Amino acid sequence: MTPARESGRVHIHEVVTRDGFQMERVFVPTEHKIELIDQLSSTGVAKIEVTSFTSPKAIPSLADAEAVMRGIRREPGVVYAALVPNVRGCERALACEVDEINLVMSASESHNQANLRMSRAQSIAQFAPIVQTARGSRAVINASLSTAFGCPFEGALPETTILEMVEQFAALGIPRVTLCDTVGMANPQQVERLCREVSSRWPDLEVTAHFHNTRGMGLANVLAALQAGIIRFDASLGGLGGCPYAPGASGNICTEDLVHMLGEMGYATGVDLSALIEAARALPELVGHAVPGYVLKAGPSSRVHPLPEHSK
């Protein structure tokens, strides 16, 4: 069906402790974050976005970035990433020996202003010294482009805008880019086209797709991205996450639902679905509410049910 299916692994990037918890009202205690990340490290995911080295005032729920980053067990082969908003954050992240520094900005001016309180030009200007600071460290830079498939304030964006932003990342020598559907506006047609375009223009760039299930299209968009050759996906355990500017919306695509679909389709992810479901079971208690994931409720397709009494 797609290149990845014949040739290798689809890489699952777990973002629940950063992208998921960032949105929660409750502060998940540091030891529980560490416990969850250690559990996720054993499932076979390729990357974990552990936390964000931002100001504790900006995101109180991730105020324990150092403690979490230093407290977790490092599973060989797993990339431990952290979001970094500026040089100060980069220094903090490097001091904790993160494997990947995730920079973030929006493709649309209004969302960048709303989310980061600066212009896109200012964001790009901030990226350069961070890249410089990380040079020579173990940390690789990834740039996440929010609203790459549409902006909640501006609507659809011209594809050229996205390509120009990726070009600017490439010019800074950034080797990894994540195309983010921040508010779940992407559709499979658009995903396939944009992913093909980015992959063919920058064949050496490691491209990750980051989808939300806001309008139920999350896994359909994964399918479209796979067909365009994308083999790296962000996902959040239980489907936690969301965007504060899209009220009522559901969150990130759900890791266990994604791994389940890929497994059923014959893709190798290296992830143990049962272990992932086991980890997801703890979430409702940790965050204080039910989570949107499906497989947690319905079980995998392979689950066989007992016959009803009248049929026995």
Add this chain to the structure above:
Amino acid sequence: MTPARESGRVHIHEVVTRDGFQMERVFVPTEHKIELIDQLSSTGVAKIEVTSFTSPKAIPSLADAEAVMRGIRREPGVVYAALVPNVRGCERALACEVDEINLVMSASESHNQANLRMSRAQSIAQFAPIVQTARGSRAVINASLSTAFGCPFEGALPETTILEMVEQFAALGIPRVTLCDTVGMANPQQVERLCREVSSRWPDLEVTAHFHNTRGMGLANVLAALQAGIIRFDASLGGLGGCPYAPGASGNICTEDLVHMLGEMGYATGVDLSALIEAARALPELVGHAVPGYVLKAGPSSRVHPLPEHSK
């Protein structure tokens, strides 16, 4: 991207008042059913599965089949279908001048026994006299094949089993077949393969795909079916429906989510999304609980949000 995109319309079949309400504990009053169907008739859907002419004892929530079928307004161009379990049901349906008689049986022996309390051979044997009874009437026969993508009791089924069942339908002269993923076990890989196989073996057969979103793959499966040339889809307003033998599971794919995705992708469905969302708004009160659809909560992708205060 697919044949349908260039050449024409994707047909939306609304099943909420049969497949959706059948599962509900409450009896939706006849006049509210009629009102909803009349509203749906105006949205541009191609077909509405109105009700089921089964024994009122078996499905009390659809005990008002005649009253509903006779009470609705007939929109020209819309096909009004009803489920029919036997010759008696067929006679009742014909007396109400249905446009389509929907027969149902399972691809797996155990699900057929559990759901219909007879063997597959008995089901097929019952189809023949129904087809005979309907001959010469306005009603066209559609055969729905449950568990076509997997059985909750037996797991995956060999593709040959499905093909043999379709062959039996074709041998009876049945011109329309619906492949049903009754408990949401289908994955896009399997969907594309089976749909291609059925369409190429029986090019004159009108094939409909019927997916559930039990494991979050509903719209991904639609995408795969589209790519295999399928242009007819069952869906349920609000995502109502489900299967009593898969507890905790979510229901049918949601009509407004489906129409929204297809519209965003550039497919013509002929359906007015706003009118559909408007109709869906009434559901929670009608059935007494929230419904699983996404677009009802998040709004369409084209919805633009106001800027937050600090960005103005």
